[in-house]
Amino acid sequence: MNNIDQPTILIVEDDEGLLKQLCWHFDQYEIITASTRAEALTAAKQYTPTIILQDLGLPPDPDGVSEGMKCIQSLLSLQPNCKILVMTGRSEEKNALRAIELGAYDFFPKPINTDTLDLIIERVIRVHSLEEKNRQKRISSSSSIPNLITADPTMLDVCNLVRKIAPTPITCTILGESGVGKEVIAKALHNLSERADKPFMAINCAAIPDNLMESELFGYEKGAFSGAIKQTIGKIEAAEGGTLFLDEIGDMPPSLQVKLLRFLQQRVIQRVGGVKEIEIDVRVVCATNKNLKSMIESGDFREDLFYRICEMEIDIPPLRNRQGDKTLLARHFLDRVNQENNLNIKGFTEEALNAINQYDWPGNVREMENRLKTSAIMCNNNYLGMDELLIEQKAEGVSTDQLKTLKETRTHAEIGAITQAIAATNNLSAAAKLLGISRPTLYDMIKKHEIPLS
Numbered sequence: 001m002n003n004i005d006q007p008t009i010l011i012v013e014d015d016e017g018l019l020k021q022l023c024w025h026f027d028q029y030e031i032i033t034a035s036t037r038a039e040a041l042t043a044a045k046q047y048t049p050t051i052i053l054q055d056l057g058l059p060p061d062p063d064g065v066s067e068g069m070k071c072i073q074s075l076l077s078l079q080p081n082c083k084i085l086v087m088t089g090r091s092e093e094k095n096a097l098r099a100i101e102l103g104a105y106d107f108f109p110k111p112i113n114t115d116t117l118d119l120i121i122e123r124v125i126r127v128h129s130l131e132e133k134n135r136q137k138r139i140s141s142s143s144s145i146p147n148l149i150t151a152d153p154t155m156l157d158v159c160n161l162v163r164k165i166a167p168t169p170i171t172c173t174i175l176g177e178s179g180v181g182k183e184v185i186a187k188a189l190h191n192l193s194e195r196a197d198k199p200f201m202a203i204n205c206a207a208i209p210d211n212l213m214e215s216e217l218f219g220y221e222k223g224a225f226s227g228a229i230k231q232t233i234g235k236i237e238a239a240e241g242g243t244l245f246l247d248e249i250g251d252m253p254p255s256l257q258v259k260l261l262r263f264l265q266q267r268v269i270q271r272v273g274g275v276k277e278i279e280i281d282v283r284v285v286c287a288t289n290k291n292l293k294s295m296i297e298s299g300d301f302r303e304d305l306f307y308r309i310c311e312m313e314i315d316i317p318p319l320r321n322r323q324g325d326k327t328l329l330a331r332h333f334l335d336r337v338n339q340e341n342n343l344n345i346k347g348f349t350e351e352a353l354n355a356i357n358q359y360d361w362p363g364n365v366r367e368m369e370n371r372l373k374t375s376a377i378m379c380n381n382n383y384l385g386m387d388e389l390l391i392e393q394k395a396e397g398v399s400t401d402q403l404k405t406l407k408e409t410r411t412h413a414e415i416g417a418i419t420q421a422i423a424a425t426n427n428l429s430a431a432a433k434l435l436g437i438s439r440p441t442l443y444d445m446i447k448k449h450e451i452p453l454s
């Protein structure tokens, strides 16, 4: 990724003499040059410049501004965070203002006064560096939950709830499809509580055979059954003082549901084969992707246990329903894979990013994490593309869950686009430009849809 303290400057200028002069003047920076829109786009993709100095008169319209304006728009849709400084002729103020409307950051007149240009560049570097730091801070602190990245309003509500109930002894059950981050939330409940320095013990009720589950949970005394060669404590006892996370609680065998209920009511256990009652102080957090209420109706889950473990339910939405999270998480995982494997993949191709946003991610965040890990390792280019991502693009057409009223569809699309633009730019002016609307209109829409800004 771009080093914000050592900026890269892309100069887009078709006048060779001026180009040389600028390169010579800015020899303390990393400079890339381009003399056409196509070259500028290729260079922007490859080097992610911080600043772009761009002439408005570019071929095939060197005496007009049409190509220059198009170049600004294309560069900004590719690199919404870069700062474009437009070079204009003395009498081109109107064009300069149009360029600013399109998203350019500033303009300066030709012939170039290098002292003025130096001042502008220094200011732009400072602003860009601050914005970049804020963007990074916002991503890591938006949820204020360690290891949980989100910008989705529903998820941010979940994070608020987690912070509120973490310090309490409430028994929570986290509901949601596989891979949505239920264990991340369970760990957050532990880490944000006073029990944080005590153990967090997780047990996956679906992964342990029924006949071993009781000894796994409650432990056993020596000689309790053949093979019990020494006294062994179970997960509940091992979690003493901390948190016990019962994952896939819907798979708990009925015989053990009674024993678990007794433990939750009396807070004592007996090891298998033992007679002594052992007092235990643990906070219990459960999770499931099953519908416990219908399991109660079919007689597969005890109603009394349900009420014990669901003093508070925390519902985690699937990734496909979260606004802005697909892009945010994809970038987060790509950064992580880059770091962990010493790679330097700069981002996604436009096609790949569209595919990431259109795909439903049935395996949720886990699927995305794994997919990006393998794709990045296969990637030999600067940008991760469709060849590595291997996501099938959705066929055109209307799925049943798209059959909403026109108003609902529009509202959903507006909220999604606004949240994504803000997540991508972390700057309301740039977001408005990216969306092709004015800043006041963006404010009105944020207010209308009650979109949170932090």
Ligand SMILES: Nc1ncnc2c1ncn2[C@@H]1O[C@H](COP(=O)(O)OP(=O)(O)OP(=O)(O)O)[C@@H](O)[C@H]1O
Binding pocket: 147, 148, 149, 150, 176, 177, 178, 179, 180, 181, 182, 183, 184, 185, 247, 287, 289, 329, 365, 366, 369
């Ligand atoms: N919001 C998030 N930000 C970053 N990483 C996340 C997020 N949510 C989930 N993950 C990562 O995705 C993976 C799956 O998350 P987790 O195990 O918590 O899901 P789960 O809902 O408990 O899955 P299962 O139901 O299969 O047990 C983990 O590696 C986790 O770190």
